[in-house]
């Protein structure tokens with residue numbers, strides 16, 4: 001069979017051809033929206049036209065078989081129209097109210113989970129992990145699955161003071177805005193990497209490797225035509241491994257995860273914030289990471305019972321103070337929570353006004 | 357300068373850097389343009405034409421992309437060298 | 439096909455949340471590559487280690503981005519994942535699809551790849567997970583002949599992405615979908631042929647809610663905003679109050695600039711003092727809406743923590759109009775890339791280069807004046823530089839003052 005003629009630099013297809021007629025007609029002329037249930041909302045246009053959205057969870061990794069099933073549903077109730085969200089949920093775009101209850105019934109019967117809209121927990125932004133990345137210190141998809149099974153009621157029905165955004169990064173590269181989430185899990189290495197001197201010679205460029213280390217822990221080892229690493233300076237970022245695979249940082253018994261909290265992306269009320277370290281280390285426990293899941297659930301529950309309406313996790317903590325957050329959650333405060341890297345001067349307290 | 361001649365110069369420029377320095381597109385454009393006294397846009401066009409047929413290729417390593425000479429087997433297979 | 443015993447990852451098929459393991463197994467039913475990916479993953483769970491190799495140069499002829507090479511160290515044990523490259527397909531703006539388009543993507547992927555996808559990768563692309571080197575040109579021909587092109591990877595412009603914007607949101611201050619489509623088309627060369635020092639990401643959000651997290655994960659964040667007043671429909675305000683909203687505690691006292699007041703009947707906003715944070719509007723969407731001139735704030739420089747620490751984007755241009763053909767924005771991007779090209783070392787994101795070279799040098803290069811909207815607070819130390827030009831300008835101002843007898847500080 002002849003191969004079709006390749007074309008270059010054509011860019012993506014134009015989005016407009018994929019929109020349902022109701023969007024095409026009311027494009028840019030939406031008036032307001034209402035969240036009907038955690039899985040459904042309605043957008044109303046200035047013309048009075050309405051568009052119902054039904055949002056369902058996705059594991060992000062999708063087989064073509066499942067994508068085809070999603071297509072079947074969209075064809076049955078939405079004229080074939082659907083979209084995905086930035087957090088990898090699927091949204092069915094329903095133009096006719098008559099189809100709203102039937103599509104919900106159909107989705108439920110097929111086992112799709114509706115939810116994620118409004119003040120609860122939506123899908124988790126995460127990275128590739130053992131499924132597909134060379135750098136991973138854990139498996140992001142496995143942690144996400146375990147965590148969302150436990151927190152599922154906050155996706156489907158139960159409400160919180162505001163949105164709560166979760167993220168998982170499978171190494172400190174943190175592909176995916178993990179660093180600005182309400183609660184994020186970051187996989188960490190905890191041991192100085194080991195250099196394979198023989199392979200180093202052939203595979204790595206000395207200046208690049210030395211230059212890659214943010215703490216200048218790496219120096220030349222001329223005798224071995226390799227490098228040595230100063231254990232007092234190394235903080236296991238893995239940057240050297242990225243530039244030079246023979247510097248091995250993976251260690252199954254020592255790799256684990258840390259938990260950071262209180263970040264946000266939007267500018268509502270307060271400025272966007274980074275997430276901050278509260279739990280420095282939990283061992284990798286596949287397949288279900290029970291302690292990680294318990295820690296996240298605990299923080300969610302303390303937030304749910306203490307924050308004021310509309311307060312994001314980070315805003316609540318800033319109001320009550322970090323010392324109060326550690327007291328309320330009972331999380332042990334450790335040296336790792338004191339920034340002794342780039343930001344010490346900005347993060348130490350410089351007043352005697354704090355809470356007991 | 358004829359395009360074919362310019363392309364040979366570009367190839368020689370990349371060959372000289374092989375194993376020493378990873379060249380970005382701009383390094384080649386600036387370097388060859390200065391060396392041969394040819395406008396940068398001409399160098400860019402000639403280089404792109406080489407990339408389009410596989411005589412040069414984009415590579416990736418050291419965290420950044422570069423332009424390199426493909427392996428000899430590859431060039432031979434494509435009929436780009438004898 | 440080999441049948442793998444997978445007791446560990448089987449446990450991730452239980453529970454209410456949709457299971458990625460189930461997806462992998464579904465794809466593996468009639469696909470050798472995905473089947474081996476399942477076995478490979480079980481092995482990772484058993485040993486608590488990954489086995490992917492960081493390596494290999496693969497791509498399609500003429501392009502330097504869009505394909506990510508991936509090999510397993512365990513290629514002998516799991517031949518289906520010996521090669522398992524990623525194909526990044528450029529998504530349509532706003533992730534809108536028809537089932538016809540998705541089926542087309544699936545049909546090709548089943549034929550030449552693993553049948554596994556990410557909808558979508560964090561870059562915004564459609565991520566097709568797992569194929570072999572010798573299938574890449576075929577895959578590219580199949581997709582591109584049907585109107586689908588590759589996205590970015592490596593030191594290039596990464597695939598721009600945006601929020602749903604005017605497609606389905608009442609708050610969008612410019613057409614995020616059109617802007618991203620337009621920029622992607624304009625910069626196809628920068629997207630496909632790596633010519634930068636490192637990656638460069640553009641993300642476009644229609645308002646300060648920032649549903650694409652542009653402020654945290656793009657070198658160039660475009661965040662919609664407006665200049666006019668917030669229009670108030672007092673009847674709708676009363677409706678919210680009637681439905682149980684406590685206007686005082688939920689809206690007025692949570693306003694960060696304290697520019698709102700409410701006497702139980704009428705809601706007032708001192709618009710000059712509003713910082714356009716979107717809190718009140720997002721809570722009372724029927725009652726409040728922005729008006730007047732629309733555009734966006736341009737922020738720059740955010741990145742994840744590798745290596746010296748995370749950055750959030752900094753305000754560079756407080757307000758820019760965004761209307762087709764977006765000439766001003768495109769010229770700005772070109773100026774920025776030229777400066778980066780002249781000043782950046784390999785693997786330095788633009789935010790890092792700005793830190794090294796100084797904000798002044800950057801702003802001058804792109805022709806943006808210093809503005810108080812750019813900063814949280816002014817410099818705290820007196821260790822600053824003066825150019826000859828600065829002093830001459832300050833002296834000239836003083837000479838002018840002597841003439842007019844009026845100080846201008």
Ligand code: HEM
Pocket residue numbers: 033085086087088089116122123125165265266268602606607608609647648649650651720
């Ligand atoms: C009409 C109103 C809105 C629409 C149509 C809209 C749409 C969306 C969509 C589709 C997503 C992806 C969600 C998911 O995958 O679960 C999203 C994410 C998000 N939205 Fe909105 N949104 C709206 C209002 C808001 C408001 C009022 C806020 C903030 C108060 C907000 C903040 C966010 C944030 C922070 C994210 C997550 C971004 C991320 O971390 O990836 N949105 N929005």
Ligand code: HEM
Pocket residue numbers: 208242243244245416417418419420491492493494506507508524591592593637
């Ligand atoms: C000095 C050496 C190296 C550095 C600094 C480095 C850095 C990086 C960085 C930053 C990325 C992320 C790429 C992006 O998304 O733009 C990456 C990806 C990658 N690197 Fe390297 N790398 C180095 C060497 C290597 C070597 C020697 C190989 C292979 C033999 C390799 C194979 C890969 C592959 C296949 C990816 C793609 C990963 C993916 O996105 O799936 N790298 N590398």
Ligand code: HEM
Pocket residue numbers: 126127128132133134135173175176242419506508524556558559560561565655741742744
């Ligand atoms: C040393 C640095 C880095 C390395 C070695 C690296 C490597 C990789 C690799 C291998 C992948 C592909 C995973 C896969 O699909 O197989 C990837 C994906 C990605 N990287 Fe990086 N990366 C680095 C830095 C960064 C940085 C700094 C950013 C952003 C600021 C970034 C953003 C991304 C994104 C958005 C993806 C797609 C992730 C997804 O969809 O799950 N990377 N990176």
Ligand code: HEM
Pocket residue numbers: 086172173174175176177178559560561562599651654655656740741742743744745747748
């Ligand atoms: C292998 C490495 C990385 C990969 C694959 C990766 C991938 C991604 C992806 C796919 C996103 C997009 C999220 C979205 O569009 O929904 C993303 C975002 C982000 N990344 Fe990375 N990233 C990597 C490394 C890093 C690093 C090292 C940093 C910072 C130093 C970083 C900072 C960010 C930030 C701030 C965002 C905002 C959102 C975003 O693009 O998702 N990333 N990354």
Ligand code: SF4
Pocket residue numbers: 127128129133134135136137169170171172173174175
């Ligand atoms: S966070 Fe680390 S391990 Fe995970 S996908 Fe990114 S680079 Fe790979």
Ligand code: SF4
Pocket residue numbers: 192193212213214215216217218229233234235236237238239240241249
């Ligand atoms: S792991 Fe990081 S800190 Fe340690 S030697 Fe390598 S680059 Fe330096």
Ligand code: SF4
Pocket residue numbers: 601602603607608609610611643644645646647648649650
């Ligand atoms: S960023 Fe603003 S305009 Fe865009 S979808 Fe979110 S709320 Fe709407």
Ligand code: SF4
Pocket residue numbers: 269692693694695696697698707711712713714715716717718719
């Ligand atoms: S948008 Fe924000 S600052 Fe402006 S009035 Fe509303 S709450 Fe106050």
